[in-house]
Amino acid sequence: MERQFAHLHTHSHYSLLEAIPKIPELVAAAAADGQHALALTDNGNLYAAIDFYKRCKEKGIKPIIGVDFFVAPRGRRDKEFRTDDLSSRLVLLAKNETGYRNLLQLVSKSHLEGFFYRPRIDHELIELHRDGLIAILPSHGGEHAYSLRHGDSNRAAHALSWFKEIFRNDCYVEVTSHAEIAGHQKLMDEIVLSARAQGIPIVAAQDTYYLARQDALACDLVNKIRTGGVLNRAGEEYALKDFSFRPQKMMIESFKDLPEALENTVRIAEACALPLQLGAWVFPEFPVPNGMTHDSLLHDLAYAGFKERGLPETPENIERVLYELSIIGSKGYSPYFLVVADLLRHAREKAILTNTRGSAAGSLVSYLCGITTVNPIEYQLPFERFLNPERPSPPDIDMDLADNRRDELIDYVRGKYGDERVAQIGTFGTMMARAAVRDVARALGYPYSVGDRIAKLIPFGKQGFPVSIDSSLESVPDLQDAYAKDADVKDVIDLARKIEGNARHVGVHAAGVVIAPSPVSDYVPIQFDPKGGKKITQYDMHAVEDVGLLKFDFLGLTNLSILADAIERVRTRADISVDLDRLPLDDGKTFGLLSRGETLGVFQLAGSGITSFLIELRPTSIHDINAMVALYRPGPMASIPAYIERKHNPKLVKYLDPRMEQILKKSYGVIVYQDDVLQLAIKLAGYSWLEADKLRRAMGKKIPVEMAAQRERFLRGCESGGMSKDAGEKLWQQIETFAAYGFGKAHAVSYGNLAYKTAYMKANFPVDYMASLLTADAGEVEKIAEIVGECARMGIKVLPPSVNESFGNFTVINDSAIRFGLYSIKNFGTGVADSIIAARGGGAFSDIADFLSRIPDKNLNKKSIEALIKSGALDEIAERGALLGNLDHLLSFHREHVGAPTGQSSLFGARVESKARLSLAVAPAASLDERLAWEKELLGLYVSGHPLDKHKEKLAKQKAAIKELVGKFPRGIETVIAGFLENVRSLLTKNGERMLFARLSDYSGGVEIVVFPRVFSEGAELFQNGACLMLKGKFNDRNGEASFIVEKVKAL
Structure with missing residues (x-):
């Protein structure tokens, strides 16, 4: 067609909530x-x-x-x-x-x-x-x-x-x-x-603003979503205007x-002629001493690492380092390595825990420069997975950092290279299926219940595998039925499909940071993060790399914060310095803990599924841990039984070809890592590293045409290399079922080592580690309850908060006791907590009058004093019921006597009592049930006891705890659960019959229960908040959430 017109004014869905074309x-x-x-x-x-x-x-x-x-x-x-x-x-x-x-x-x-x-x-x-x-x-x-x-x-x-x-x-x-x-x-x-x-x-x-004229309504709709308005289809002009x-x-x-x-x-x-040069890398300007280059500085840094790491300068090691340095230098990547090494050096100096993961662990230069913490020679990690000499791939070093100190390292980078040269990477929140349905329903003016009902018919997706509206219509009969029969549902769904997947807002990438050699805006557009005010790129991570800026991953990891906190507790409490990089890798306590399945709080190894495998495996080396980290995922998981059997019976180890032993010996002949597949392809089928990488990508994509070509190439190579056709076919079958989900060995080793460190701390310093774990999960009620249960199993008491012993966070009292922190009390501000801790510096509070007189904080009001009483924080100086019965008197006393303490130190340190006294009127003591209810209300869980304690013998007869049953019991099969009832809600059905929803909990956790009218009518008097019940019924999954359909009920 002759060139007669070009569109010069068009918008995409990145005109956020104003246009809709993708x-x-x-x-x-x-x-x-x-x-x-x-x-x-x-x-x-x-x-x-x-x-x-x-x-x-x-x-x-x-x-x-x-x-x-x-x-x-x-x-x-x-x-x-x-x-x-x-x-x-x-x-x-x-x-x-x-x-x-x-x-x-x-x-x-x-x-x-x-x-x-x-x-x-x-x-x-x-x-x-x-x-x-x-x-x-x-x-x-x-x-x-x-x-x-x-x-x-x-x-x-x-x-x-x-x-x-x-x-x-x-x-x-x-x-x-x-x-x-x-x-x-x-x-x-x-x-x-x-x-x-x-x-x-x-x-x-x-x-x-949209592609087809009939999309005008959808476009108006996203604008209403943006403004929070409601579309008036009778009065809007969308049917007339045309911006298609x-x-x-x-x-x-x-x-x-x-x-x-x-x-x-x-x-x-x-x-207009804009020839953008994409894919040409630019690096930060790392300063080097006069007379040196980036390459020579990296060379010297690597060689200095031999002494620092205690690694001998053998010919093999020297050859490996020189080989890696030649590839790094030829690709121009030395500045990148120097930037990362400097950053992690600063982290060590400031005692910020880090863990470098991914294929970078395959680099000996990275290890010697302090970038990684695992020796690639010891773990047989290939450098080529990190930097392939035949492939123009950028270096990608993923840095995990203690999440509570991540911003310190970003600030260090800003200070060193200049604020204008540093930005975090932007990302986009999109309207996925469920969210799109809810947004559309609201903007169309439907009641909340309509959008919520439709959204709940759409299954939850998995990370990296989102569920679409169309796939849900194909796979969910209830949604199909509603779409076919309910005009409102069809209305919402049809419009939601048009905007599904569109960008809704801009945010901050969880890890990505760019450092440019000049202001970042010379390379990419930047803006402020709408929520946090951080400078971010408008380009996402893919576009950032397209224009040549390398992404530095600063990923905050809570487990590192937990480790750092535990190490500091051990240092201050026991005067023991723990060096995580020099832990013995044969610690019997650590492997004993894992073999017993005591994995709660252990990085990567917690959870019922992997824990049961660990109990069977009885790991005895770091290689076992690395293997479990790699194998416990779809695809490779099928190899776990063989790995366990061969570990305990080496006679079962057999190889299709003797050359495989060199690669698979430490894994008992089982293909464990993605690297195993690549090494087998190279050694047995004659692949180059470039070809092996193409094989990996093909298996990841699972494209039939590519897989067929790779199969032919692999089998031909195996036969040419002296392997029988039958053996080659068997090996290909093993590889094919494994590789799509295979884990990189360097990644597994990095994660496995971190898993070992967390297990080591839990096994050797249990009370300190558990206190750090509790502190990290403060505010997550279900997690705290689970950790408290684990502490009880370990013989560690978790005590209620105390004005005389608690600090802000969870505090270790002795080798077998931890105190709740004052920050954990609901309705209680951190300012008041800090005031209590500061006042306690003058000595413990002797009685309630002493306490009230020494806390000047104006926020110590009725609400906060009540929270202290009910949570048990004042139990050492007065009984809860007595204090609550005199609450108004306490408040009056505080107003009158604050600043005039009942006890103060004399010049010689002796305590001198003042005349201020507080007499409490007689009040009934709080019952156990009341105390437990208050603890649940203020702390989120029961601390000084549990409603089920009186039924322990009966509960011991149960086959499994609720949490375990929720995780793995077959759906639709009748079973029995027991616990106490919470959050009871009843409602009337369309037929006017009453049914009930509630939560049944035991020591391990709880599950939502559903009681239909027939069952409810048979035992209505039993379904009360706080009731301890035994229920017969079936587990059911709906919308990704487990529930229990009750068929019979009786009191415990």
């Missing part, structure tokens, strides 16, 4: 219409620029990168509402690389400097960053158009004159065709006349009377 769909629509060029001009951002650029290139379409900017009426720094505010927009397109770089600056500054409800630029920025840009003054939001619409032709003329002076021959006035909008053609006629009067060319456009992606023929017909407007779209498209 990038692939938008580009596909342009390709299907035979368009030669296409511009993307999202509102105030460049989120999708790189993805758009690449997809256009794939389809043979010239990509034009632009932005639909918001222009501040009185300058970007003016952030006050005025009655004369003028709404103004400006479309800028990048002609070349200079224009693209200026777009990066404009977008970044609009967010960092001009944001006021919207990111805004102003005339100053436009003038400063005009080079390489084409300006299009939009017909709907341009300053001139707004002025003409409001009858101010002088202001319109002034605006046109200014833009013409700034952009000269690269300034255009947009005209659009909307016969469906009243008064639009009159405005366009005025725009054309005013543009011609100024000598500014006009350009035809269709301000596109019109085909060329329609645009040519619409502008047949303005041929120059069409011609100018082609002229602009031809003028």
